[in-house]
Amino acid sequence: MKILIDDALIDKLAKLSRIALTEDEKKLFKEQLNAVIDAFNIIDELDNQIKDIEPAFHPIEIADRFRDDIPEEYSWNPLEQNLNNENDYIKANRTVR
Amino acid sequence: MILLTIESFLERNQNLKREELDDIIARAKERSLLIDKEYDAFITLNDNLAVESKGILYGVAISVKDNICTKGLRTTAGSRILESYIPPFDATVIEKVKRAGGFIIGKTAMDEFGFGSFSINCAYKIPKNPNDKERVTGGSSGGAAAVTKAADFPHIAIAQSTGGSITAPAAFTGTVGITPTYGRVSRYGLIDYSNSMDKIGTIGKDVFDAALLLQIIQGYDPRDSTSIKLNEESYIDSMNKEIKGFKIAIPKEYYDYNYVDKRVADKIMDSLSKLEELGASFDIISMPMYKYAISAYYIVAISEASTNLARYSGLRYGLQKQLDSSLTFDEYASIIREQGFGEEAKRRIILGTFARMSGYRDAFYLKALKIRKLLIDDYKRVFSRYDAIITPSMPVIAPKIKDALSMEPLKVYGMDIMTVGPNFTGMPTISIPVARVEGMPIGMQIVGDHFNEAKIIRIARNLEKVLNYE
Incomplete structure (x- = not known):
């Protein structure tokens, strides 16, 4: 699929990826990503061959597996490596302003 | 010693x-x-x-x-x-x-x-x-x-x-x-x-x-x-x-001098004679799908990487900062990730986010998974006749x-x-x-x-x- 990554798309991708890219990084990535995506397009040559093919989400067949619904004790304290917490709760920033 | x-x-x-x-x-x-x-x-x-x-x-x-x-x-x-x-x-x-x-x-x-x-x-x-x-x-x-x-x-x-x-x-x-x-x-x-x-x-x-x-x-x-x-x-x-009695397949594409240093390819070919001395035999075969593997592989790899690395948001463990109430969660995470990830990690996350984005997902991510199926079939065909x-x-x-x-x-x-x-x-x-x-x-x-x-x-x-x- 022919696609050109422009400034607006880089900004959108940075936002979706939650990475505050610098202006230099945006410039560098725009150029490199266009080259990489251009190379990816070789797979379009197989469009006819894959029409009726099921996607392989894993290389081997994996069946869904469920463990018994029995609660297990954590052997460690999940707050041990956490910087922002209060009364056994993790504190985070608000999600909307 | x-x-x-x-x-x-x-x-x-x-x-x-x-x-x-x-x-x-x-x-x-x-x-x-x-x-x-x-x-x-x-x-x-x-x-x-x-x-x-x-x-x-x-x-x-x-x-x-x-x-x-x-x-x-x-x-x-x-x-x-x-x-x-x-x-x-x-x-x-x-x-x-x-x-x-x-x-x-x-x-x-x-x-x-x-x-x-x-x-x-x-x-x-x-x-x-x-x-x-x-x-x-x-x-x-x-x-x-x-x-x-x-x-x-x-x-x-x-x-x-x-x-x-x-x-x-x-x-x-x-x-x-x-x-x-x-x-x-x-x-x-x-x-x-x-x-x-x-x-x-x-x-x-x-x-x-x-x-x-x-x-x-x-x-x-x-x-x-x-x-x-x-x-x-x-x-x-x-x-x-x-x-x-072992049968070995030698896919000719992998020895093509356009892709591999001639000296490397020739040395590997030379050592195949040792296999014959051990009683194994080999045939030159073709695996033409191989040239699509690299693009399809990278599309799947970066797609999965970009979701796996979403967990590093400065929340539970790893790089964190004191909370600043003027920031939203997304802004805080974006600063942590800008500082914590190196250039290649950022490049792959951005690329992977692209390949999974609405409008492009079918053209890249899903297509790559279908190509994986074709490639598996290709390998299985070879392994139905060869040991390696x-x-x-x-x-x-x-x-x-x-x-x-x-x-x-x-x-x-x-x-x-x-x-x-x-x-x-x-x-x-x-x-x-x-x-x-x-x-x-x-x-x-x-x-x-x-x-x-x-x-x-x-x-x-x-x-x-x-x-x-x-």
């Missing part, structure tokens, strides 16, 4: 006296420190060396790639974002190694989160190739291979591969690397890169070492929903059986570090052309050193059908005996 092979060490390790074991541990510690000084092969050395049980690996030092969790021992996955992360638990493979009597000497250098083919995308030091310190070790399990090459004490490395990260460093350093079938070894405690492809494997000085450690770490694990229930095989018992496929491990010898650092990303991704096929389709591979070019080792990659590790290890062991590589 004469270097013992582990094979001969195992003949006496069960009878070691306490003082002898203490000497071995002290020596391993001292030598690891020197290896790190010389080659920057470790991210963290273990100060607290302890043997917990008297099993097969009694007295054998084990190094661990830094993306595998070790209880109480810092695990960074080669990233600044996990610089202070100390896992509160052991990965399943670490539990197994400790139960078998191995002791963990340290965590080895790697490309950040495994993102690289040379071990130069490093947030910490770039490991150097013990064959030539100006050259790369190969990636992403570069530190694992460097320690294995340089170690003059009984040592085997736990490594990990997504698209070739065991074969590449094994080939570039002249060591033996085994990448098992997807699902053979538990991934519990592995820091995910691409969870439909990540495989924990081994790097050793010779086939015996790498096969021995695989035998110990393999097996079904209820804590990894993609691990497979199998009869656990003894590679050590079967590896010395002859390979008379043999290709060069890497298309070149290890480049100089300074040259690798200035390569464009697309050219670096191209270095995986020999390894992405089997890795993308979950086939087991073993890379063994067979010759040298410009004094640098080159590797032969032997690929087997799913769960046919025993067969490729056997071929490698037979070849190793007649090659006289060193």
